[in-house]
Amino acid sequence: MTDTHTAFPQRLSSLDAFRGFAIAGMLLVNNPGTWDPAVVPRLLLHAEWHGCTFADLIFPFFLFAVGMAMPFSDARKREQGIGFRKCLLVAGRRAILLYLLGAFLASASLNTPVLHFGILQRIGVLYFAVFLLLRLQVKWQAGIAVAMLFIWWAVLAFVRGPSVIPGSFDRDVNAAQYIDSFILAADDKETLISLRPGVSTVLFGVLAGRFVLGRRDHTSVMRGLAVGAAAGIVIGLLWNLVVPINKILWSSSFAVYTAGWSCLVFFIFYWILEVRKVAWIGFPFVVYGMNAITLYVATGLFVRWVMLSWKVPWDGSMVSLTGYFYRTFASTVGPTPGSVLYSIMIIALGWLLCYWMFHRKIFLKV
Numbered sequence: 001m002t003d004t005h006t007a008f009p010q011r012l013s014s015l016d017a018f019r020g021f022a023i024a025g026m027l028l029v030n031n032p033g034t035w036d037p038a039v040v041p042r043l044l045l046h047a048e049w050h051g052c053t054f055a056d057l058i059f060p061f062f063l064f065a066v067g068m069a070m071p072f073s074d075a076r077k078r079e080q081g082i083g084f085r086k087c088l089l090v091a092g093r094r095a096i097l098l099y100l101l102g103a104f105l106a107s108a109s110l111n112t113p114v115l116h117f118g119i120l121q122r123i124g125v126l127y128f129a130v131f132l133l134l135r136l137q138v139k140w141q142a143g144i145a146v147a148m149l150f151i152w153w154a155v156l157a158f159v160r161g162p163s164v165i166p167g168s169f170d171r172d173v174n175a176a177q178y179i180d181s182f183i184l185a186a187d188d189k190e191t192l193i194s195l196r197p198g199v200s201t202v203l204f205g206v207l208a209g210r211f212v213l214g215r216r217d218h219t220s221v222m223r224g225l226a227v228g229a230a231a232g233i234v235i236g237l238l239w240n241l242v243v244p245i246n247k248i249l250w251s252s253s254f255a256v257y258t259a260g261w262s263c264l265v266f267f268i269f270y271w272i273l274e275v276r277k278v279a280w281i282g283f284p285f286v287v288y289g290m291n292a293i294t295l296y297v298a299t300g301l302f303v304r305w306v307m308l309s310w311k312v313p314w315d316g317s318m319v320s321l322t323g324y325f326y327r328t329f330a331s332t333v334g335p336t337p338g339s340v341l342y343s344i345m346i347i348a349l350g351w352l353l354c355y356w357m358f359h360r361k362i363f364l365k366v
Contacts, residue, residue, distance in 0.1 A: 012212070013279070013286055014269040015068055020288030021265065022061035023295055024347055026119075029055040031303060033326030033342030039335045044343075049171055050244040052257065059119065059247075060201055060258035061265065062292075066127055067205020068266070070134055071213050084135070091131040098124030101293070105300045117195070120296070125195060130202040138210060145203035149252035152197040153243055155179075156251070169244050169251070176249055197250045204232075204259040208266070218275050225267040232260020287354045294357070294364045299350045307346075 032040045043054040077087055102120025107113050117125070133141055157167045159175035168174055208228065215221045236245065236257025243253045273282045288295060303322070311318040314327060325345065330338030357363070 011072060012270075012274065013282060014266065014273040015065065015072070015209075016289035017269045017273060017282040017285040018266045018289070019062065019065040019069070019292050020285035020290075021269070022058055022065055023288050023292040024285065025054070025058040025061065026296065027299055027347045027350055028343045029058055031299070031343050031346040033322065033329060033339035034335070036335075039339050041336060041340065044340075046247065049248070050169070050246050052245050052247065052254065056247040056254075057258055057261055060255075061262050063123065063126060063198065063201045064205035064208070064259060064262035064266075065289075066123060067130060067202040067207075068209035068212070070127075070130065070206050071209040074134055075213060088131070091128055095124040095128035098127070098293070101297055105297055108301060109304045120293070122195065122198065126198050126202050129195075129199050130206060133203065134206065138207065141203055141207060145200040145207070148196055148200045149255055152250075153252045156243070156249070169246060169249065174249065195250075197252060197255045200252075200255050201250075201259060204255075205262070208263060212270075218270075222267065222271065222275070225263050225270065229260050229264035229267055232256050232258075232263060234260070236260055284351065287351060287358045290363055291354050291357050295350050295354050298353060299346060302349070303346065 029044050029046075032044065034040070037045055045053060046055045047053055074087070099121045102118045102122075102124070103113075105120065106118045133144060136144075156169065156175050159179065160166055161175070161178040163173055164175055164178045165173045166175070171177075208225070211224050211228075212221055215224070236253050236255075236259075239253035239256060243251050245251060245254045245257055247254055269282055269285070272278050273286075307322045307325075308320050310321050312321060312324050313319075314324055319327070322342070326338055326342045328338075329341040332338070333341065
């Protein structure tokens with residue numbers, strides 16, 4: 001491994017690629033040709049309750065990437081002499097815009113106003129919460145991240161209430177569902193209170209970003225990422241023996257386990273793009289990562305307003321474009337490969353949009 005004894009750039013292609021990998025994974029998981037669980041590959045379905053599939057890793061990957069990018073962005077702002085108050089206003093505006101974009105996207109998909117905490121809304125809230133902690137010392141950030149996980153564990157273990165079994169992680173009888181019933185006007189699949197351990201996921205990303213930014217050679221970065229990956233995965237699996245890995249609850253074991261996998265995937269991109277300098281492998285994901293939020297919103301609207309709304313004839317009846325392409329693929333290669341091919345088609349269309357923007361140096365930021 002080649003060492004480099006110069007300061008790291010304040011933007012890493014590997015981080016853009018990691019973010020792009022996460023957003024491509026979201027498109028793959030969220031846009032199957034059919035939602036029939038007997039057809040969709042198991043890895044692309046979320047665990048029904050306990051457990052973790054590839055689909056369950058994707059959102060933590062994105063949150064981890066959000067956290068990793070924050071120290072790099074903050075370093076640039078400090079170099080430019082931008083004060084914390086102005087940075088705080090920008091962060092608040094960004095969080096509000098993310099929430100509004102998420103609400104708009106959900107409302108467009110359901111044809112009714114929706115304000116619950118979807119993907120973008122969670123990103124906005126967690127981003128702003130962690131921004132408030134961004135300039136604390138590393139020991140304080142690490143302490144808060146760990147403390148939140150133990151507090152969340154304690155909430156699930158000791159909070160009592162009607163139809164709550166203290167210490168239970170079963171559906172409908174856990175403390176998170178009970179507490180959310182006082183907060184949410186309508187049922188939300190993923191608990192609002194679980195935003196708290198979500199802060200830990202973003203903070204783990206911040207700590208990883210600060211670690212990478214503070215090192216001057218690739219060897220120490222690779223070693224640190226490898227240790228972080230191994231520690232997160234092993235500790236998460238061991239903690240799973242007491243606190244089940246569960247995405248919907250965003251259990252403490254889930255937060256640690258997915259942070260380990262995040263370190264591992266970033267490790268791979270870092271090795272490919274920063275150490276080996278094999279740009280062509282990571283380039284497709286870099287293109288995604290440079291306009292990740294734009295891609296997510298544009299694809300969501302395209303699928304809802306075009307693929308699911310426009311009707312075309314098929315075998316004597318009218319079906320959506322999604323149904324048409326899925327049935328075409330399925331009749332050729334089979335239902336499961338056909339569903340995956342449809343997802344890949346959506347990903348490819350999104351990539352063409354991002355490449356067009358990348359080629360013209362159009363980078364839309366919230």
